[in-house]
Each structure stands twice: as structure tokens, then as C-alpha cells.
Amino acid sequence: MPFDPQLAEIRFGCGLSPVVAPPASVAQMMDRLRGPDTIGARFPIETFQTFEARIAAVQIQHKLRRENRGTPEGDAARKASQVMNQEARIAHVGWFGQHLNRWVATDAPLRERLCAFWADHFTATGKAGLMRRATSPYMQTAIRPHLTAPFEQMLRAAVLHPLMIHYLDQERSVGPNSKQAARGGKLTGLNENLAREVMELHTLGVNGPYTQGDVRELAELLTGVAIGPPMRLKFRKDRTEPGPETVLGQSYGGDNPHLRDVHAVLRDLARHPATARHLAQKLAVHFTSDTPDPALVATLEARYLETDGDLGEVTTALLEHPAAWEPTLRNVKPAFHFIGSALRALAVPPAALNGMDEKTMRQRILTPMTQMGHLWQKPDGPDGLPEDDAAWIAPQSIAARLQWAITIPQILLTDIPDPRDFVTAALGDRVPPAVQFAADAAESRADGVGLILASPAFQRS
Amino acid sequence: MSRSLDRRSFLARSALLGCSLAASPLVTPVSFAATPGENRLVLIILRGGMDGLDVLRPYGDPAYGALRGDPGLGAPDGAVDLDGYFALHPALRPLMPLWRQGQLGFAHAVSTPYRDKRSHFDGQDMLEAGIGDMSGGLSRDGWLNRVLQHLPGAQAQTAYAIGRDRMAVLGGPAPVQRWSPNADLALSPQAIKLAGLIMQEDPLFDAAFRQAMEIADSDGDAVALSGSNNEMHSEMMTTLRGGDAGKTTTEQRVAEFAGKQLRADTRIASFSINGWDTHERQDAGLPRALARLSEAILTLRDTVKGSVWNKTTVVAVTEFGRTVRLNGSGGSDHGTGGLMVLAGGALRGGRVMGDWPGLDEASLFERRDLMPTRDLRALLGWLLHSQFGLRVSTLETSVFPDLDMGGNPDLTL
Numbered sequence: 001m002p003f004d005p006q007l008a009e010i011r012f013g014c015g016l017s018p019v020v021a022p023p024a025s026v027a028q029m030m031d032r033l034r035g036p037d038t039i040g041a042r043f044p045i046e047t048f049q050t051f052e053a054r055i056a057a058v059q060i061q062h063k064l065r066r067e068n069r070g071t072p073e074g075d076a077a078r079k080a081s082q083v084m085n086q087e088a089r090i091a092h093v094g095w096f097g098q099h100l101n102r103w104v105a106t107d108a109p110l111r112e113r114l115c116a117f118w119a120d121h122f123t124a125t126g127k128a129g130l131m132r133r134a135t136s137p138y139m140q141t142a143i144r145p146h147l148t149a150p151f152e153q154m155l156r157a158a159v160l161h162p163l164m165i166h167y168l169d170q171e172r173s174v175g176p177n178s179k180q181a182a183r184g185g186k187l188t189g190l191n192e193n194l195a196r197e198v199m200e201l202h203t204l205g206v207n208g209p210y211t212q213g214d215v216r217e218l219a220e221l222l223t224g225v226a227i228g229p230p231m232r233l234k235f236r237k238d239r240t241e242p243g244p245e246t247v248l249g250q251s252y253g254g255d256n257p258h259l260r261d262v263h264a265v266l267r268d269l270a271r272h273p274a275t276a277r278h279l280a281q282k283l284a285v286h287f288t289s290d291t292p293d294p295a296l297v298a299t300l301e302a303r304y305l306e307t308d309g310d311l312g313e314v315t316t317a318l319l320e321h322p323a324a325w326e327p328t329l330r331n332v333k334p335a336f337h338f339i340g341s342a343l344r345a346l347a348v349p350p351a352a353l354n355g356m357d358e359k360t361m362r363q364r365i366l367t368p369m370t371q372m373g374h375l376w377q378k379p380d381g382p383d384g385l386p387e388d389d390a391a392w393i394a395p396q397s398i399a400a401r402l403q404w405a406i407t408i409p410q411i412l413l414t415d416i417p418d419p420r421d422f423v424t425a426a427l428g429d430r431v432p433p434a435v436q437f438a439a440d441a442a443e444s445r446a447d448g449v450g451l452i453l454a455s456p457a458f459q460r461s
Numbered sequence: 462m463s464r465s466l467d468r469r470s471f472l473a474r475s476a477l478l479g480c481s482l483a484a485s486p487l488v489t490p491v492s493f494a495a496t497p498g499e500n501r502l503v504l505i506i507l508r509g510g511m512d513g514l515d516v517l518r519p520y521g522d523p524a525y526g527a528l529r530g531d532p533g534l535g536a537p538d539g540a541v542d543l544d545g546y547f548a549l550h551p552a553l554r555p556l557m558p559l560w561r562q563g564q565l566g567f568a569h570a571v572s573t574p575y576r577d578k579r580s581h582f583d584g585q586d587m588l589e590a591g592i593g594d595m596s597g598g599l600s601r602d603g604w605l606n607r608v609l610q611h612l613p614g615a616q617a618q619t620a621y622a623i624g625r626d627r628m629a630v631l632g633g634p635a636p637v638q639r640w641s642p643n644a645d646l647a648l649s650p651q652a653i654k655l656a657g658l659i660m661q662e663d664p665l666f667d668a669a670f671r672q673a674m675e676i677a678d679s680d681g682d683a684v685a686l687s688g689s690n691n692e693m694h695s696e697m698m699t700t701l702r703g704g705d706a707g708k709t710t711t712e713q714r715v716a717e718f719a720g721k722q723l724r725a726d727t728r729i730a731s732f733s734i735n736g737w738d739t740h741e742r743q744d745a746g747l748p749r750a751l752a753r754l755s756e757a758i759l760t761l762r763d764t765v766k767g768s769v770w771n772k773t774t775v776v777a778v779t780e781f782g783r784t785v786r787l788n789g790s791g792g793s794d795h796g797t798g799g800l801m802v803l804a805g806g807a808l809r810g811g812r813v814m815g816d817w818p819g820l821d822e823a824s825l826f827e828r829r830d831l832m833p834t835r836d837l838r839a840l841l842g843w844l845l846h847s848q849f850g851l852r853v854s855t856l857e858t859s860v861f862p863d864l865d866m867g868g869n870p871d872l873t874l
Contacts, residue, residue, distance in 0.1 A: 127582050189596075380632060396639050398669040399670075402656055438655040455659045456662055
């Protein structure tokens with residue numbers, strides 16, 4: 001099947017836009033992906049380094065409060081930290097708007113798709129306090145810069161990121177024979193959470209060739225990985241389990257524990273054939289179909305192994321494969337993709353999202369998106385969002401999509417388009433007769449636009 | 462659908478169909494599959510940590526008065542003495558008829574195996590995962606989902622997660638149905654008809670849409686609105702906010718929806734009631750949360766009605782109890798041992814179960830919390846055993862791994 005510009009936007013991009021031209025070729029898609037992140041600069045999201053400064057500031061207030069409990073200084077510190085929390089909450093919703101603005105306006109939409117894909121692969125979220133707002137800065141710092149890098153680079157950035165260390169309880173894991181354990185206290189044992197997820201979710205896959213023994217050895221190897229103030233990776237030798245560890249038959253570490261032991265095991269896990277298979281399958285499922293063409297998966301796996309997991313090369317292989325251009329749309333857009341592509345088809349101006357206060361953003365987008373099955377940056381577990389189409393098209397979520405599509409666009413836009421024009425803007429050459437009929441027959445512009453967006457033709461990718 | 466159908470003839474045909482969506486040939490009712498057994502279970506998760514010591518006041522314990530003061534038995538609208546030892550919080554007075562009929566009961570000093578850190582997040586994870594040790598990572602499924610995996614003949618409609626919460630307790634490989642009354646549809650009749658038409662091109666969407674219409678039409682308010690876009694928008698916003706505040710509360714809508722499903726093919730329903738994290742001014746906050754709980758239970762009873770109510774057990778659990786002492790702001794902090802509330806026509810109620818540990822300082826957990834004397838999963842296990850015939854061995858290995866259920870408290874009739 002040949003390259004098709006509209007299909008490129010629908011399957012590998014953020015949907016058709018009436019103002020951004022679709023790409024001319026695979027080469028152009030890759031050039032833009034490898035080029036500077038102009039849309040990221042235009043709609044900035046805080047890096048984690050900046051976010052860490054917020055954490056440091058709150059920590060100072062917490063300390064002041066502890067030291068001055070019951071005094072005016074203590075009360076002032078409490079109020080100050082409340083204000084900082086509130087600011088972060090508002091910023092968090094603002095970043096959500098920036099993610100959407102990027103989807104609406106980008107001419108390198110593959111970057112947004114891959115960023116969402118890999119951020120979900122490396123699902124991480126904060127469990128308390130300010131950290132609950134940290135996911136977008138984490139994406140910005142640990143995921144987005146590595147979309148065309150060797151996988152081991154992204155693996156290292158994500159797994160050793162303070163948000164992941166916090167999310168998967170690595171900060172509670174201590175070698176049972178470490179100096180820290182000998183001192184006693186609350187933390188005296190292993191927590192296998194991160195080690196397990198690194199193998200099960202991030203690299204080898206649940207059917208990969210590892211045992212509980214490997215999980216335990218990896219957990220022991222990871223024991224030095226901790227968080228130091230204010231919120232950054234710190235390798236703590238006093239927590240490390242003494243001696244070498246054997247993971248998948250390979251020995252790591254020894255007498256002088258060091259972060260490079262962890263880097264070494266992550267590199268080997270990244271280059272493992274099971275990881276190549278796992279990631280090839282996951283990419284093919286995400287971008288083409290729940291039951292992808294085995295030839296496509298095999299090609300991705302082979303390219304991954306040939307290039308030591310070069311994600312730019314693997315992405316190119318995906319786009320160059322004939323199965324990528326099979327005309328039938330077999331996937332369903334997840335909720336964020338659905339909303340983002342709807343806003344892109346409507347060419348919602350940035351001011352409409354940037355100007356929205358927190359409460360309005362929740363009412364108009366975040367709460368409906370929850371009804372569609374996606375609680376923004378509050379994942380059910382470290383396995384992230386479902387790939388299974390049926391999980392997204394359940395009765396409740398389809399009702400939520402239809403209701404949103406009819407109700408919300410008309411309040412985001414001063415001029416809602418004529419459905420008879422919009423049907424082509426949103427669907428290009430793929431307008432089914434029933435959707436054309438609905439666009440012509442709807443009682444109002446809002447109904448017509450909403451029905452087009454709620455059509456299976458628009459909801460598939 | 463062919464292009465030759467024009468707007469005029471479509472509208473003419475539509476007009477004949479009337480406004481009731483159920484009558485529309487575009488949306489035929491979905492027939493639900495046969496379901497296992499006749500017994501029903503409703504699990505309510507009280508998120509935030511309910512203060513069991515205030516809800517069911519152990520005024521007979523010699524240490525109670527010094528910790529919590531006057532139990533409030535004197536006033537005509539005060540606490541209600543249940544058995545000479547425990548007194549019920551005044552806000553649960555509406556449930557007293559159930560108590561007298563043996564359809565309300567409690568288990569005191571119960572908890573999950575969760576200890577020490579007292580985090581809502583971890584506590585609820587453990588409560589919903591139903592496992593005793595989370596150090597191996599987060600569980601991939603909830604215990605109620607594992608129940609379904611062992612329930613012969615279970616279908617997606619057998620279990621319903623209701624409301625906006627994700628209800629991890631029902632998450633997992635066994636299919637469950639999810640619906641939030643807040644996701645209700647408010648669209649013009651014609652938009653709904655056209656939507657039915659466009660969904661037909663895709664079987665996945667078509668089936669889900671038909672079912673959505675079926676559910677939305679059955680929840681008490683009509684799906685279709687006739688009116689302007691403004692009215693529609695305001696209806697959607699009302700729905701998203703949790704219903705028409707003057708008419709019904711979210712809990713009533715959720716419980717009513719649950720009741721209707723239980724009257725049909727659903728056997729397990731689960732939803733949350735929030736608002737129990739009473740760190741300050743507990744005397745103001747707790748009654749509001751209790752009123753929601755009592756409303757939910759009474760709405761369930763009034764919706765499922767007689768014979769189905771007699772096959773129903775409602776159980777409300779919370780992630781942990783609270784400190785035995787009140788804090789400096791008239792509230793209580795995160796604790797350990799808590800309270801389980803049970804109701805239903807199938808319940809052998811009218812009693813307070815549990816092995817009371819006492820409130821003297823030496824009997825407390827870490828000198829601050831009510832000492833848990835029973836794993837709440839054991840009571841849930843016995844409930845599942847009697848309601849759904851699950852074997853104790855299945856319960857102790859698959860549903861609640863490594864649990865020892867202990868003696869049978871004969872929870873149901």
C-alpha cells in the first residue's frame with residue numbers, strides 16, 4: 001500500500017486539520033520528528049528541573065511550619081505552602097491545555113503521538129502533594145527529548161527519574177543486608193515494585209524470559225537508587241545490598257556499588273531480544289491494529305535488533321512498511337487522542353484553551369474525558385492506558401464522546417463551522433454516506449459537527 | 462444507508478417514531494444474558510477513612526468518655542443506644558427501622574492488613590486489591606473482579622461499577638459494566654436518531670451505542686431533550702456536576718441506578734462515597750457523609766424492593782479507621798482499626814459483630830489507634846461464600862490470597 005498524506009495525519013498524526021497541510025512523504029515526517037521541537041517551544045510545558053524548584057520551595061515552607069507550629073510564622077508558612085500547591089494545581093491544568101494546543105497546531109504531529117505513546121509506556125505519576133502535578137514535566141524531560149534516541153537512553157531517563165522512583169516505591173527499597181538496614185528503622189527490606197515493572201512492562205514484557213529470582217536480583221541491584229533533596233536521583237551506597245547480583249544469567253555490581261551497575265543492566269535489558277519483540281508488538285498495536293500484521297511486527301523487531309534499539313530507525317521502519325498504509329482504519333482513538341483530534345479538526349485557536357480557567361477546563365474537557373475512560377495523569381496502574389479498542393468504546397464512553405462532541409465545540413468556538421464543509425475537513429476523502437447524510441440532515445450546526453466527530457469514521461485511526 | 466435518503470423523508474419517518482427512543486427501530490433493546498444465581502451484593506467503598514468510633518460509639522467502654530466525651534445519648538435527636546454498649550451516630554437515625562428489622566449490622570475493630578504508613582492511596586489500593594502485601598507491586602486486578610472470574614456464568618452485566626470513581630476493586634480481566642449517571646445523555650431526539658444511523662457502519666460502535674441508549678433510557682430521566690442548545694448545555698453541565706441538586710443527590714442517583722440494574726441481571730454493584738477524611742470539625746463533616754451513606758442504602762432498598770431486597774446484602778468498607786483521640790481541630794487523623802457497615806434483606810443483622818479490643822491505652826495499636834481484631838477480608842470472604850457459593854479454599858487462595866478466614870460469622874439468613 002502506498003503512502004497516503006491523509007492517512008499519515010489520521011493514523012500517525014493528530015488528525016486532519018483545515019489549516020495545517022498533511023505531510024508529503026515519510027521522509028518529511030521523519031525530518032520534522034528529528035528537527036527542532038518548534039511546537040514545544042511555542043506551547044511550553046515546564047521541565048522537571050523547573051518543577052523541582054517548586055518542590056524545593058514547598059519543602060522550605062514545610063520545614064518552617066514544623067519549626068514554628070502554633071505561631072504566626074508557622075501559620076504563614078502553612079498558608080504559603082497552600083498557595084504553592086494551588087499554583088501547581090492550576091499549572092497542571094494549564095499544561096493539559098498546552099498538550100492540546102500542541103495537538104491542534106503542530107506540523108510534526110508524529111512527535112505528539114510518540115510522546116503520548118512512550119509516556120504511557122513509562123507511566124508514572126505522583127502519589128502525594130506537589131508530586132501529583134509532576135507528570136507533564138516528567139514527560140517533557142524524560143520522554144520527549146528521546147523519541148528518536150536509542151531505547152536504552154529513554155529507559156534510563158524514565159526508570160531513574162525521581163517521579164518513577166517515587167511512583168514505583170523504589171524510595172522504600174533497602175538492601176536487607178545494607179548499612180541502612182543494619183541501623184534499623186522503618187526501611188529495612190526490599191521493595192520489588194520497580195524491578196518487576198522494569199522487566200514486565202518497560203523491557204522484556206510479561207511473557208519475557210525472566211523469573212521471580214531475576215526480579216529479586218534486579219531489586220537488589222537497584223537498592224542504591226533513591227531520591228535526594230529536593231527531588232532528584234541520588235545513588236545511596238548505604239542502602240545497597242552488598243555483593244554482585246545475577247540478572248538473566250549476567251552478573252552485575254560487586255564490592256563497590258555504583259550507579260553504573262544499574263546503567264549496565266538497563267542497557268542489557270534494553271538490547272534484549274525479548275524487549276525488541278515486546279516493543280515491536282506494542283508499537284504495531286498502538287499505531288495500526290489490535291491484531292497487527294505479523295510481518296510488520298517482525299520488521300520492527302528486526303530493525304530494533306539491527307540498530308541496538310534506535311527508536312528513530314524503528315519508527316522509520318514502521319512508516320516504511322506497506323502494512324502501515326493499509327487503508328482500512330482498524331484502531332480506535334483513545335480519549336485524549338479523540339479530543340485532541342476533534343479540536344484540531346475544528347482548528348480551535350490557542351487562546352480558547354489558554355484563556356480557560358481551571359474550573360472551566362475541568363468542566364469542558366477533563367471531566368468529560370474522565371467519562372470517556374481517561375482520568376488525566378491518574379493511571380489505574382503502571383501498565384497505563386488500555387490498547388484494546390473495546391475498552392474505549394464501552395457504552396459509557398461512547399455516550400460521553402457523543403455528548404461532548406455535540407455540546408462542547410460550540411462553546412469553544414465563536415463560529416462553529418457548517419457541517420457540510422466540516423465533514424470534509426474532519427474526514428477528508430473518507431466520508432461514509434451515513435455521516436454525509438447526518439451532516440446534511442442535522443437540525444443545528446452543533447448537532448451536525450458533533451455527529452461528524454462522534455462518527456466511527458472519525459473515532460478510528 | 463444510501464445517499465438517496467433525503468433530509469425531508471428522514472424527518473417524516475422519524476416523526477412517526479415518536480420521541481421515545483426505546484420505540485425506535487434504530488435502537489433495539491439489548492437482551493442481557495442469563496446470570497448466575499439470585500443473590501446480590503453491593504459493595505460501597507467509603508473513601509477517606511471513616512471514623513468508626515464516632516459512627517458506632519463504644520460508650521460502654523470505660524475509656525470512651527475520656528477520649529471522646531459525651532456519647533450524646535440524652536438528646537431526643539441524639540445518638541441511639543443499640544445494645545447497651547454501642548450507640549449509633551445521630552446522622553444514621555434514618556437507618557433505625559432497618560436495625561429493628563435485623564437488616565442493619567456492623568463489624569467493629571476490623572481492617573485490611575494495611576499498617577503503619579496510613580496513606581489513603583496505599584490503604585485504598587490494598588483494600589481494593591484484597592491482598593495482604595503490596596511490596597511486590599500494585600495488583601493488576603481487584604478482588605471483586607477475581608470473584609467474577611470464579612462465578613460460573615458471569616457476564617459483563619453481572620457486575621457494575623457505578624459512578625465517576627474508577628473502582629479498582631472491580632478492575633481486571635473479567636468484563637464488568639461501568640456507568641456513571643453523570644454520563645447521562647442530553648441530546649435532541651433527532652441527534653440521537655442520526656447518531657444511531659452513523660453508528661451502524663461499525664459493529665463495535667453500534668453495539669456500544671445501543672447499549673448506552675438502553676442504559677441511559679432506563680435510569681429514570683428521558684434521554685432525549687427537546688430544546689435549544691443552551692438548554693442542552695445546561696443539562697449536560699447539571700449532569701456533570703452530579704445532577705439537579707434540588708431534586709436528587711449523586712448518591713441517590715447512583716444508588717437508584719444500581720438498584721435498577723440489580724432488579725434486572727446485575728448481581729454485583731460497587732460504588733464509592735467520599736468525604737470521610739475528617740481531620741477537622743468532625744461534628745460538622747461526618748454527619749454530611751453519613752447522610753449520604755444512609756441515603757444510598759435507603760434508596761437501594763426502595764429501588765430493588767421486596768423480594769430482591771431480601772436477596773441483597775450491602776457492605777460498606779473504608780481503607781482505615783481514625784485515631785482514638787480527637788486532634789486539636791476537632792477532627793481525627795488517619796488510624797487503623799475501623800468499622801464495616803452491613804445492610805440488606807439477606808443480612809442477619811441487628812447486631813454488632815467483632816472482638817472488641819478495648820480503648821485503654823495498652824490495648825491500642827501503637828498507642829493511638831483502635832486495634833484491629835479481624836481482617837475485614839475474612840468477613841467479605843464469608844459473605845461471598847454464602848451469597849455466591851464460592852468455596853473457602855477459592856476465597857483463601859484466589860480472591861484473597863493467603864487469607865485465613867477463621868470462623869464463619871453467619872452473616873446472612
